[in-house]
Structure formats: structure tokens, C-alpha cells
Amino acid sequence: MLYSVDLSGNHVSAANMSSLSDPSMALSYLNLSGCGIREFPGFIRNRQHVSRLDLSNNIIKDQVPGWLWSLPELEMVDLSNNSFTGFGSFTRDFSGAQIDILDLSNNNFSGEIPISICGMILLEVLDLSNNNFKGSVPQCFNIIIKKSLSVLNLGNNHLSGKLPEIFIKCSNLRSLNVGHNQLVGKLPRSLSDCSPLEVLNLEHNGIKDAFPFWLESLRKLQVLVLLSNEFHGSLQYHPKVASWFPQLRIIDISHNAFTGTLPSNFFMYWSAMSSTKDRSELKYIGDNTYYQDSFVLMNKGVEMNYTRILTLLTAIDFSGNRLKGKIPESIGLLKNLIVLNLSNNGFNGTIPSSMANLTELESLDLCITSFQGKSHLLSEPSRVSRT
Secondary structure, eight states: OOOEEEOTTSOOOHHHHHHTTOTTOOOSEEEOTTSOOOSOOGGGGGOTTOOEEEOOSSOOOSOBOGGGGGOTTOOEEEOOSSOOOOBSSOOSOOTTOOOOEEEOOSSOOEEEOOGGGGGOTTOSEEEOOSSEEEEOOOTTHHHHHHHTOOEEEOOSSEEEEEOOSOOTTOOSOOEEEOOSSEEEEOOOGGGGGOTTOOEEEOOSSEEOOBOOGGGGGOTTOOEEEOOSSOOEEOOOOOTTOOOOOTTOOEEEOOSSEEEEOOOTTTTTTOHHHHOOTTTTOOOBTTTTSSOOOOEEEEETTEEEEESSOBTTOOEEEOOSSEEEEOOOGGGGGOTTOOEEEOOSSEEEEEOOGGGGGOTTOOEEEOOSOEEESOOTTTSSOOSOEEO
């Protein structure tokens, strides 16, 4: 009996697929990724033991058939990178469903996100990114977030309204991406309950709030992206904060409305950017999981798309705000920093001599600032690209 079939990357004809309908094949794993398939394979309907199904990277334009969700042992469904337009009968009760991974990213789904998904209480990964979903983020998502959801990616849709308070008792969420939508209002304070959170991407929305210092309780946070929102106010954190964001490796708060000066000790608690002890290890954020976090970074004047995020990568982008005063000397503590962009602000004075300690720095952008004197950093040959 055949339990696993992987034909990914091969051209699969109708004749090939008819051979897979043999009832003696008790298929558990079926991978038809990148096979040039144009229609949803009907033979799967009779494969009652299929648990892992991968139809990604094809050219299927159908609706997702309603019978798919009735397969009793289905655990993983990857339909990403197709042209699916909708769901056929997606209203059933999913309370008994075994699905733990649902990837519908990079399709043409539209309308509101089906609330039936909230019945998939075993979901660990839910990726609905790069579609045309509209409306609000479903309040019922708090059900799956309280259970076992580890990854929620709703990026690059047309979602609107406030991000609701759905993160109460959030005990497993590792990665949250709601970037490139039309979300407004303040951040939900329940986000502070998400102690496992490593990646938080809110870029390109209309969120209007102060800097979320209250997220300092997230001791595992490695990536924080607030790019192109309406965040405002100063970056003066509370003096009683003993340390904040010790694991932070990437922070992008560019193109907001932050104002004022940075405290002299602003950078002193960012331990992950200070230590160089892990530079010999090639590891990725979210390694050993199905889902890989991605990230877009302005590096040396070029927009770079990282499809996976190496833990070696460290970056600070504060550009396009209204920050002023001196760059804090504590910047020199970040010996592991690779990318630094402070351009298009109102910083003045002299470039801190401590920046000479940034020996790993590869990209530095201080454009449109008013610095005086000769920089110790720029007076010696280095690998720094000053864009």
C-alpha cells in the first residue's frame, strides 16, 4: 500500500492523476506542488486518509470545493500561490477538524474572512496573506489564538477597522503579520499577553498610537516593524523600566511621526544587538517550523526582500520621523549591528565617537542631518556603506 506521493515540480497530466485514484492506495501525504495543474483534482475526494495535502504553486482558478473540508484525517492544507477565488460551502462546523496548518496565501480570495475558520481550534499556522480579503479581522480569532495558533499572517489584504482585542490568554502565538492593510486606531493592549511573540509586523497601515513601550513584557520579541503608520510622540521610556526588548534584532519604525530626543541610554538594553557570540551559527527565526518569516528592509538604498530572517541580521531604521538632538552614545554598545538608518530626521551635534565600535556595520544612512566635526567612524577605512 502506498502512503506517500510526492510529484512536486513535475508536469502532471490527467492520466497521471487518474492513476492516483486507485483505491488500493491509502494515501496519507500527497504533494502536487508546482505541477502545472489547472483544476482542483477531483480524485482527492475519495482519499479519506489524506492528512497532508500540498497543491501550492499551480494555476488553479477554481473555488476550493466544499468536500475538501470533509476529509476526516486532513491536517495540513497548502493551496498557496494559485488563483483561487473563493470557497464552495465553507460553512460547516469545524469543531472536530484536525487541520493544524492552513495556507491560502497568494491567491485571489475576496470578501470577508470566513468565520468558519474559527472552528479549526487545532490550527497552528494560518496564512491568508496576499489576497483581497476585506472587512474587519474576525473577533472570533480569539478562539484559535487562545488554543494553539503559532502563526497568523493576514498581510497584504484590504482589512479595515481596528485590530480587535483578540490576544487575551495568547500562549502560543510566535508570529503576527497584519502589514499592508487599512487598519486604524490604537494597538490592542492584549498583545502584551503574547509572551512567545518573536515577530510583530504592522507596517503600512493607519494605526495611530504612541510607541508601544508596554510591549516590553515580550521578552522573546526579535522583530518589530511599525513602518508607515501614524505612530507619534516621544521615544522616552519610563525610567523604572529595568530592560526592554532584550532579544530585539530588527526594529523598523520609519515613516511615522515620532518626535523629541532619544535618552542617552536608549540602546543600552538591546542585548541581542550587543553580543557577537552567536555570529558563527547560521539559524533562522522560526527555524524548524513549516512557516518561514519574511521581511523587507531598506539596505544601502535598495529595498531588499528577505524570504527568511537570519538571526545574524540586525537592523535599526528610524528614518523619516521628526527626531532631534544628539544620537545617544549608547549606540556604540550595539557591536552586532549591521544596518543603521537614521536619515530624514533632525539629529544634530557630532556623530558619537562610540559609533567606531560598530565593527559589524555594513550600511549607514545619516542623510539630511546636521552633524558637525570629523567623525571617528568615517575617518578610517571600513566596510561601511554610507548611503
